[in-house]
Amino acid sequence: MEEAFIRPVIKELKDYIPGTTPKESGIIKLASNENPFGPSPKALEALAKEGKNLQVYPDQKSTLLREALAKKLSIDENCIIAGNGSDEIMQIVVATFLKPGEEVVIPQNSFSVYEFVTKLFDGQPVFASLKDSSVDLDAIAKAVSPKTKMIFVANPNNPTGTTFTAKELEDFLSKIPENILIIIDEAYINFVESKAFPDSLKYVKEGRNLLVLRTFSKLYGLAGLRIGLGIAKKELVSFMYRAKLPFNVNRLAQVGAAAALEDKEFANKTYQNNLEGKKYLYEELDNLGLEYKKTEANFIFINLKRSADQIFMGLFKQRVIIRPLTSFGFPEAIRVSIGTMEQNQKFISALKAVL
Amino acid sequence: MEEAFIRPVIKELKDYIPGTTPKESGIIKLASNENPFGPSPKALEALAKEGKNLQVYPDQKSTLLREALAKKLSIDENCIIAGNGSDEIMQIVVATFLKPGEEVVIPQNSFSVYEFVTKLFDGQPVFASLKDSSVDLDAIAKAVSPKTKMIFVANPNNPTGTTFTAKELEDFLSKIPENILIIIDEAYINFVESKAFPDSLKYVKEGRNLLVLRTFSKLYGLAGLRIGLGIAKKELVSFMYRAKLPFNVNRLAQVGAAAALEDKEFANKTYQNNLEGKKYLYEELDNLGLEYKKTEANFIFINLKRSADQIFMGLFKQRVIIRPLTSFGFPEAIRVSIGTMEQNQKFISALKAVL
Numbered sequence: 001m002e003e004a005f006i007r008p009v010i011k012e013l014k015d016y017i018p019g020t021t022p023k024e025s026g027i028i029k030l031a032s033n034e035n036p037f038g039p040s041p042k043a044l045e046a047l048a049k050e051g052k053n054l055q056v057y058p059d060q061k062s063t064l065l066r067e068a069l070a071k072k073l074s075i076d077e078n079c080i081i082a083g084n085g086s087d088e089i090m091q092i093v094v095a096t097f098l099k100p101g102e103e104v105v106i107p108q109n110s111f112s113v114y115e116f117v118t119k120l121f122d123g124q125p126v127f128a129s130l131k132d133s134s135v136d137l138d139a140i141a142k143a144v145s146p147k148t149k150m151i152f153v154a155n156p157n158n159p160t161g162t163t164f165t166a167k168e169l170e171d172f173l174s175k176i177p178e179n180i181l182i183i184i185d186e187a188y189i190n191f192v193e194s195k196a197f198p199d200s201l202k203y204v205k206e207g208r209n210l211l212v213l214r215t216f217s218k219l220y221g222l223a224g225l226r227i228g229l230g231i232a233k234k235e236l237v238s239f240m241y242r243a244k245l246p247f248n249v250n251r252l253a254q255v256g257a258a259a260a261l262e263d264k265e266f267a268n269k270t271y272q273n274n275l276e277g278k279k280y281l282y283e284e285l286d287n288l289g290l291e292y293k294k295t296e297a298n299f300i301f302i303n304l305k306r307s308a309d310q311i312f313m314g315l316f317k318q319r320v321i322i323r324p325l326t327s328f329g330f331p332e333a334i335r336v337s338i339g340t341m342e343q344n345q346k347f348i349s350a351l352k353a354v355l
Numbered sequence: 356m357e358e359a360f361i362r363p364v365i366k367e368l369k370d371y372i373p374g375t376t377p378k379e380s381g382i383i384k385l386a387s388n389e390n391p392f393g394p395s396p397k398a399l400e401a402l403a404k405e406g407k408n409l410q411v412y413p414d415q416k417s418t419l420l421r422e423a424l425a426k427k428l429s430i431d432e433n434c435i436i437a438g439n440g441s442d443e444i445m446q447i448v449v450a451t452f453l454k455p456g457e458e459v460v461i462p463q464n465s466f467s468v469y470e471f472v473t474k475l476f477d478g479q480p481v482f483a484s485l486k487d488s489s490v491d492l493d494a495i496a497k498a499v500s501p502k503t504k505m506i507f508v509a510n511p512n513n514p515t516g517t518t519f520t521a522k523e524l525e526d527f528l529s530k531i532p533e534n535i536l537i538i539i540d541e542a543y544i545n546f547v548e549s550k551a552f553p554d555s556l557k558y559v560k561e562g563r564n565l566l567v568l569r570t571f572s573k574l575y576g577l578a579g580l581r582i583g584l585g586i587a588k589k590e591l592v593s594f595m596y597r598a599k600l601p602f603n604v605n606r607l608a609q610v611g612a613a614a615a616l617e618d619k620e621f622a623n624k625t626y627q628n629n630l631e632g633k634k635y636l637y638e639e640l641d642n643l644g645l646e647y648k649k650t651e652a653n654f655i656f657i658n659l660k661r662s663a664d665q666i667f668m669g670l671f672k673q674r675v676i677i678r679p680l681t682s683f684g685f686p687e688a689i690r691v692s693i694g695t696m697e698q699n700q701k702f703i704s705a706l707k708a709v710l
Contacts, residue, residue, distance in 0.1 A: 005534070006594050010451055016601035018415055032412055039409035047406060047607075054394035054611075055576035057387050060373055084439050084581075087600050095475060096365055100455070113600070120450060120598060179360070221410035224606035226439075239361050243475060245442050245468070246371035251579035252402075252607055256409075 009119050017327045030337040031323040033299045035221030040266045046259035047252050058251045065258045078234045082249045086213040086228025091117045095243040098123045102149035107135045109329035114152035134162040137172040154185040159335040161295030165196035183211045188297035190219035220260035227253035277338035284348045299337045318350035364474050372682045385692040386678045388654045390576030395621045401614035402607050413606045420613045433589045437604045441568040441583025446472045450598040453478045457504035462490045464684035469507035489517040492527040509540040514690040516650030520551035538566045543652035545574035575615035582608035632693035639703045654692045673705035
């Protein structure tokens with residue numbers, strides 16, 4: 001096989017490095033921001049009923065799920081598109097709008113799929129620098145050029161768990177030309193505690209060129225089912241439908257996510273556990289004198305100032321898996337998912353043993 | 356929203372037109388070549404056990420499923436890639452290899468996703484004419500130009516159910532330059548009765564530039580779960596991994612498909628039912644004096660020589676849904692999935708009432 005046979009950009013693309021998954025029981029995985037309580041029980045009930053229909057192709061537009069979410073968010077269902085995980089929506093939006101050579105502004109050291117989809121469609125990623133390891137909206141605004149087509153930004157940010165406020169978003173939007181499509185990845189919104197967090201859907205409703213991404217992988221514990229949603233004005237969404245494969249979201253994801261939306265008890269338990277977990281971790285990390293970021297997500301960014309890969313290996317021997325942030329570009333930091341209190345305690349004692 | 360904002364090709368892409376799905380019970384759907392017995396029971400058992408793990412991201416490479424299939428096919432597991440349905444593999448192969456403007460030869464009036472993925476990556480579809488409504492390998496060979504990068508062809512063909520033989524494939528391959536990637540979509544291979552059907556994997560093993568597509572949607576009744584597989588030489592597959600989203604195949608699809616592979620009883624029942632169904636349909640259609648194609652798949656192509664859309668509506672009133680082939684480019688033909696004997700009988704009596 002000659003290299004000339006493949007598209008040039010494929011040479012630059014690398015395999016995604018996932019969180020390590022334990023191969024034996026008794027190992028605690030705090031590496032992929034998964035729900036420590038498992039999947040939503042209401043989702044599981046719905047799946048059990050849907051099994052008998054699995055020979056039938058899924059609804060192409062995930063209609064029932066979109067209707068349920070539209071009601072919950074008080075938005076037109078035609079403003080919503082469902083994807084095989086929100087990362088598929090990232091791919092679809094780029095496939096729909098990005099022309100070769102157009103620029104996409106992406107914060108440095110962020111979720112790698114933003115860069116992947118940009119390159120896959122021959123776009124030009126332009127990386128905006130960080131401030132204090134976190135997203136810097138001013139740097140993003142400065143990175144905009146006449147060739148900029150889109151901006152990707154996560155709020156809360158992955159892997160730092162930091163957020164920008166409603167006021168900061170308002171200021172940012174006033175600086176960005178209206179014709180640039182801004183994609184705000186809100187995968188972790190359900191864990192936000194801050195009252196200053198922006199209502200990004202307000203801008204969608206006002207007709208701004210803005211796509212909001214949500215997922216069922218985190219709060220609802222459905223990462224394994226693959227279901228995410230994009231929310232934007234109707235015109236944008238209707239074009240995006242043309243760039244998606246017909247049957248992109250499986251039947252179980254559609255019914256499971258719709259049922260999970262109604263699972264307030266599970267959502268509340270998960271949220272409360274996360275609040276308690278982060279308070280515990282703040283205290284323990286303070287006691288250890290470690291530098292970390294206050295988090296609005298279900299994970300915590302810890303700057304160890306020593307090799308993250310070595311700490312990862314040490315913790316692994318203690319049967320705790322965390323995410324070394326080397327592949328994100330922070331070789332001395334780790335990201336630890338907030339687990340059950342028991343898991344958090346085991347992480348802290350393992351960390352003490354390793355440091 | 357100005358049209359100039361979208362990629363030019365998006366203007367040409369249309370929504371996929373799926374088989375109509377009944378909204379009430381008691382309606383027979385013979386429109387999408389789904390399994391009339393539902394999903395594989397062994398798959399359902401496996402799903403029930405996997406539910407508790409749904410908060411965990413799926414294995415990126417569907418390792419266990421690929422290992423199971425590799426064993427069954429006596430091929431290296433690194434020659435296999437799993438997709439969110441085989442249509443995702445069509446997208447991945449194009450994303451990996453097709454450069455803008457390169458040509459892709461596609462038989463006329465075939466599965467619309469071949470054209471869709473080609474256009475999505477700015478390739479140039481070149482349509483090869485049919486012979487007697489079926490795939491014409493000679494016409495495909497003649498459509499090849501110095502700009503041809505790939506060829507898509509289905510065997511058995513959709514929507515006619517016809518096949519090309521081992522000898523015909525051998526002759527065809529001898530005419531096609533080795534550097535052209537040939538994609539053979541074998542979605543319906545499990546229903547083939549003909550002893551002359553080619554062993555396309557032989558060419559993969561020999562190192563030919565050839566990708567074979569398989570699906571769990573048909574024989575195993577898992578269309579709603581979304582799981583397909585691509586089989587090609589290792590070098591091709593390793594490049595394709597770079598063009599896929601990290602978590603493309605959901606956990607339930609991975610375990611369900613692996614379990615279905617072991618469900619010989621269900622596979623055999625489905626195959627036998629299909630054999631009996633097609634014999635019954637041949638007889639009844641002969642009695643009605645209708646023109647049809649002998650099928651090697653789980654559906655039958657009937658050339659009614661009158662408006663397929665009108666027949667569709669008439670049958671719909673009789674509570675039978677079939678596929679009018681207008682969107683495939685056969686406005687006077689229908690495609691009818693072979694159902695249970697009872698469903699086949701209901702279809703025939705509804706057809707008699709409508710004609």
